[in-house]
Every structure is written in C-alpha cells, then in structure tokens.
Amino acid sequence: MTRPSQVLPQLAVLLLFLLVSSSAASTLDDTCKSVSASNKDLAYDYCVKFFQACKGSATADKRGLAVIATKIIRAAAVSTGRRIATIKASQGDDRRIQGPLADCDELYSSAVDQLDAAARGISSGKFQDALTNLSAAADAPQTCEEGFRELGVSSPLADEDSKFSKECSIALAVTNTL
Template identity: 55%
Template sequence: MGPSRSLPCLVLLFLIASSRASVLEDTCKSFAAGHPGIGYDYCIKFFQASKDSATADKRGLAVIASKLAGAAANSIVKRIHPLMASEKDKRIQMALRDCDQLYSLAVDELDGAAKGVAAGSPRGKADAAAYVDGALGAPRTCETGFGEMGVESPLVKEDSEFTKEVYIVLDIVHSL
C-alpha cells in the first residue's frame, strides 16, 4: 500500500482510537458528576491500571472495572492474613476474620459481575448490579465490626479505597 492509500487508514485508526478514549473520559465525567467527592481524576487513575481501558467501550469498561475492583479485594484479603496472624486480641482477630470472609466474598461477587456484564444480556446486567451491590457491603460491614468494638480498623484506608472503586463499577453497570 502506497503512502497516498495509507494516510486515510491512519486517519481512520486515529478517529477510532479517539472515539474509544472519549468513552473512558465521558464515563469518568459522568461518574464524577454523580460522585464529586471521588471525582474524575480518581476515576481516570483507577482505569489506568488496565491498558485496555483506553480502547474499551462502555460494557468493556464495566468488565475492566469489575476485574480491577476484584483484584483490589483480593489484595485486601492478602493484607488481612498477616494482620490476623500477628494480632493478640481475640476480638480484633474475630473482626479481621469477618473482614476476610467479606472481602473473599467480594472477590467472587466482582468476578460474577464481570461475567454478567460480559454476557451482555438484561439478566446478566441485573445479576452484575446485584453482585456489585453485595461487594459494596464488604467495607461498610468490616468497618462497622471494628466500630462496635470501639477500636480503629487497621483496614480503614483499604476500606475507603475499595468503596470508591466499587462505586465506579456500580455507576458504570447501572449506566449500561
């Protein structure tokens, strides 16, 4: 293919890539409008963990977001295990065990959400929304357990970050 024929192909590829990038930007702008406390920049930063997000359509972004949040939940589970092993207070160990179970379930729920969205059916979307709602309960319930004991949670930062991430997933799933 000569230079005169390759230029239109390059322009077309650029336009396709630009429109895909705007899906991510538009999605994060819409998210930020409904969640100003989390914001556009956080949303964009969240998706930067996946190179595929720059070219994904909205459904693809929902799958990616579900997988990213699931990976975050899995990281929290891995953080909890050494905390439980080193903790001497039985009540705090019990609260950590509860958090471990909640976040382990959240991993499964977010995997189910990704599969539901990927299915592309109305039932898949409804299932995904239910799974994401379930995952959103993990950080709240975890923090409540420590609050009821009157001690500060060692997972407060992780719970806060995970909540923001799950709100991104939830917003995108509901917008499909």
Template identity: 40%
Template sequence: MQSTTSLLRSLLLILFLASTSAASSSIDETCRSISASRPDIPTDFCVSTLTADPAAASSDHRGLALIATRLSATNATRTVARIQQLIDERDRQSTNSECLRVCLEVYSDAEDHLQDAAASVEAGKYRDAITLLSAALDSAENCEDAFGDEGISPSPMVAEDGSYEKLVELALAIVATLP
C-alpha cells in the same frame, strides 16, 4: 507505487489516531457522566482508574464497566491477602484478630460476588451485576463495623476499605448506566 504506499500508511495512521481518540473520548464521556450524577466519584479518579488498564483505551461503555468490575475484584483479592497478613502478625486470640476474621469472611465473599458480577456484565445481565456489586460494596462497611463494634477506631483496614469502596462504587455507577 511509492506514493500509494505512503498514502496507505497515512490512512492507517489517521484511522489509528481516530480510534484511539474515540476510545479516550469514551473514557472521558463515561467519567464525566458518572461524576455529574455521583459527585463523590471525581472525574480524575474515574479516568485514572480506568486508564490503569491498557484495554480501556479501546473499550466501549460496557467494556469500561467490565474493567472497573475486574479492578474491584483484583482489589478485593489484594485486600484478602492483606487481612491474612495482619492475622498472621497478630495474636490469634486478640480482639483485632477476631475483627480481622470478620473482614476476611466478608472480603472472601466479595471476591466471589465481584467475579460473578464481571461474568454478568460480560453476559449482558446488568441487573444481576448491580445486585452482586451492591452486595460486594457492603464488605468495606461490614469490616469497619466489626472494629467499630469493639471500640477500635480507626481500624487497621481503614485505608484498604476506603480504596476498595471507591472502586466498587465506580464499577457500580458505570454498570448502572448500561441499558
């Protein structure tokens, strides 16, 4: 009886390790494939981004696309909060505040696009997700352009815009590989 229990535990451990290894392999394979076609998305950035979500360890390719899209949406929400903080700290009539209001508008739209993109990935509507992710990707550039048009360089949003853009590009690249 004890040897049967021991055998069962060993089998369960092997199955667990195999499934963990397969999921980790899925992340590595996905990230290597993305980086091969998109050198601007390094494999280590892709892996570290996806593994930041514990659900990635057991996700298939579609699940990884969903995780990347949701991480992008979370980043957009944080960026909206940061923009609002900057607006509150500045003179509301300043050029910076006007530019920040443009950023607030485009990032608020991006939040909606990214939530809809996540729903599209879940529903298997990958073309819709690609369209929504592409629209959301423009937010960082539009925000930077608002400052550039006023001769303000670098913008106070340059770090946030760069991080956001990398995340959305990753999500877009993964979704674009789905059938």
C-alpha cells in the same frame, strides 16, 4: 518515489486508526465525566487514574470499562484479603481484633466471588445480575468497618476499606449506564 495511488490507502488507514483511538479515549473521558457528575465523592481525575491501572481501558467501550473496573476491584479485594491474613498473624490471640478480622476476611472472600459473577454478568449482557453482585461486594468495606466500631477498636483496614468503597462506586456507576 511514492505514487499518489499508494499514499491514499495509507492515509485512509491512518485516519481510521486516529478516529478509533479518539473514540475510545472519548469513551473513557465521557465515562469518567459521567461518574464524577453522578457522585460528588468521585473526582474525574480519580476515575481516570483508576482506569489507567489497566492499559486496555484506553481503547475499551463502556461495557469493556465496566468489566475492567470489576477486575480492578477484584484484585483489590484479593489484596485486602492478603493484608487481613498478615494482620491476623501479627495480632496473635487478641480476640478483640481477631473477630472483626475474621469477619472482614469472609466479607472480602465473598466479594471476590461476587465480583467474578459481576464480570460474567457484564460480559454476557446480564446487567441487573452484575449490578446485584457489584452492590453486594460494595457492602464489604462498610460491614467490615462496622465490626471494628461495634467493639470500639480502631480498624487496621480503614484505608483499604475506603479505597475499595470508592472503586466499587466507579464500577457501579459505569455498569449502571449499560
């Protein structure tokens, strides 16, 4: 039989765990509410789904969420770079598409470096540096799409560029609150 003196410490630990878990979930919830309120193009549900790509987001504080967002979009930039390489290889010598693809490849490669710098800035408390790097990375999709528009060519990266842009907006919004 368990004595009351043994139950009390166990109950206290359980209560503390529940409070910490609730607080972390509240941070994610509050952050996504703030993001969707500040940017009408970013729905609350989209924000939550975005962060659910990383298990650590459920227990992260705001700074942790900013780092997580930056890492998620870094992975997206790497993935887009791979897609660009695949498209370039499949298009052969078609100069009308090879030029913009080469530009996009360079933009997303630079975005990876900028996102690495942004994550380091957030982690070290240099939030202005992080915002500068996030903003530079966030320009990649628009500049990429512009190259295709100027040549009157349909962009094979339109979906990736649109998604990357939205995800950068989340990272910028979260980092801007630090």
